Amino acid sequence: MTTYSHSRINTYENCPYAYKLRYIDRQKPEIPTTIEAFMGDMVHQALEDLYKKRKFKKRTAKATLIKVYRDLWEKNYSEDILIVKKDEGLNEDNYRKMGEKFLSDYYERMKPFNQMTILGLETQDRMTLPDGNQWHVRIDKLGCDNQGNYFVCDYKTNARMKDQEEADSDRQLAMYSIWVKDKFKDAKSVKLIWHMLAFNKDAISERTEEQLQKLQQEIVERIKEIESATEFPRKQTALCNYCGFKSECPSFKHEFELNKKETIEKFKEDEGVKLVDEFSEVKTKLAEYKKSQEEFREKLISYAKQFEIDIVYGSNKKCSVREFDKIILPEDQKLKEEFIQLIKDKGIYEECSMVCYPRLNSKILKDEIEDEIKEEIREKVSIEKDFRLSLSKRKDVLEDDE
Numbered sequence: 001m002t003t004y005s006h007s008r009i010n011t012y013e014n015c016p017y018a019y020k021l022r023y024i025d026r027q028k029p030e031i032p033t034t035i036e037a038f039m040g041d042m043v044h045q046a047l048e049d050l051y052k053k054r055k056f057k058k059r060t061a062k063a064t065l066i067k068v069y070r071d072l073w074e075k076n077y078s079e080d081i082l083i084v085k086k087d088e089g090l091n092e093d094n095y096r097k098m099g100e101k102f103l104s105d106y107y108e109r110m111k112p113f114n115q116m117t118i119l120g121l122e123t124q125d126r127m128t129l130p131d132g133n134q135w136h137v138r139i140d141k142l143g144c145d146n147q148g149n150y151f152v153c154d155y156k157t158n159a160r161m162k163d164q165e166e167a168d169s170d171r172q173l174a175m176y177s178i179w180v181k182d183k184f185k186d187a188k189s190v191k192l193i194w195h196m197l198a199f200n201k202d203a204i205s206e207r208t209e210e211q212l213q214k215l216q217q218e219i220v221e222r223i224k225e226i227e228s229a230t231e232f233p234r235k236q237t238a239l240c241n242y243c244g245f246k247s248e249c250p251s252f253k254h255e256f257e258l259n260k261k262e263t264i265e266k267f268k269e270d271e272g273v274k275l276v277d278e279f280s281e282v283k284t285k286l287a288e289y290k291k292s293q294e295e296f297r298e299k300l301i302s303y304a305k306q307f308e309i310d311i312v313y314g315s316n317k318k319c320s321v322r323e324f325d326k327i328i329l330p331e332d333q334k335l336k337e338e339f340i341q342l343i344k345d346k347g348i349y350e351e352c353s354m355v356c357y358p359r360l361n362s363k364i365l366k367d368e369i370e371d372e373i374k375e376e377i378r379e380k381v382s383i384e385k386d387f388r389l390s391l392s393k394r395k396d397v398l399e400d401d402e
């Protein structure tokens with residue numbers, strides 16, 4: 001049986017390919033962590049220290065809390081931590097100061113830190129899911145009051161405030177409340193609290209027994225999907241900027257290698273760079289020729305009209321310019337449907353319609369039709385591999401590129 005966690009399932013949902021690399025192939029990410037995660041970790045550790053001391057009736061001054069945080073930062077920071085927003089002018093110092101501000105605001109709001117009796121800090125455990133798999137429990141701060149209310153608290157350093165809808169649908173803390181209810185039989189309520197440190201506010205949620213059962217079932221279903229997956233497609237999103245597997249990912253491997261080139265000259269000597277640059281040039285020329293072709297078409301039509309001729313002669317070729325009638329289908333959807341119905345009723349539709357291959361492709365190859373029909377169609381056709389090439393602009397274009 002496997003131990004799953006919120007972050008493991010999240011990795012699969014964000015990018016099945018990254019999941020495969022991390023959890024199936026057991027590859028180590030090429031970067032130790034991102035600056036955001038590092039800052040969050042240092043903030044967590046500083047707050048853990050504060051509450052631990054409080055347990056022993058030892059008060060922590062705000063300056064001490066900040067010093068603990070700074071010392072932790074200094075001790076653990078390493079140059080290979082990824083700063084994605086470096087291009088936006090952010091550096092290590094900005095993030096360190098941001099964390100100090102979060103701690104300072106939290107300290108002022110929560111002092112003297114007696115909102116609850118602390119039962120555990122960075123509590124770790126496992127619970128068994130209905131399918132026999134294990135679920136990893138890790139609670140930043142677990143507390144209770146003397147009325148049987150339990151509090152599962154999470155420190156968040158996100159730059160976006162969690163709204164109520166998000167808090168009420170969050171999976172991570174809700175799963176922990178199942179664990180709390182199982183461990184503490186006197187629990188009358190379990191409140192889920194996110195300390196949103198960037199906003200110095202809390203987001204709070206509570207789940208009914210029914211919601212928790214439903215959530216557990218959904219997780220079991222998701223695990224079933226993961227365990228039966230045979231394909232792990234890549235999902236390119238903004239999260240790729242924070243992914244630690246870029247050197248292994250076919251979508252970023254080449255860029256990763258290019259980033260190692262010491263000079264622009266070496267970069268430009270790369271075979272792939274040359275191919276893309278030339279391909280892009282050809283595509284641009286083709287688009288220009290196409291535009292030019294349209295312009296010549298218009299000019300030849302007006303020339304033929306002006307001199308009342310229907311063949312224009314060149315040195316080696318001649319160009320016939322013949323006018324003809326063509327039917328224009330109605331643009332209005334309703335009128336278009338009426339038209340199609342009419343030609344169907346008159347028995348000429350079959351003869352005049354064509355199979356739309358792109359549509360057929362996606363219907364058969366993506367899950368857009370019932371399996372039975374899909375199988376029947378697949379038996380009548382053959383499926384080959386092909387490539388689609390699309391050019392798009394790199395965000396980080398070299399300065400002398402244009």
Ligand code: SF4
Pocket residue numbers: 014015017018234235236237239240243244245246249250251252
């Ligand atoms: S870089 Fe993006 S697409 Fe590639 S593995 Fe990471 S998350 Fe997936």
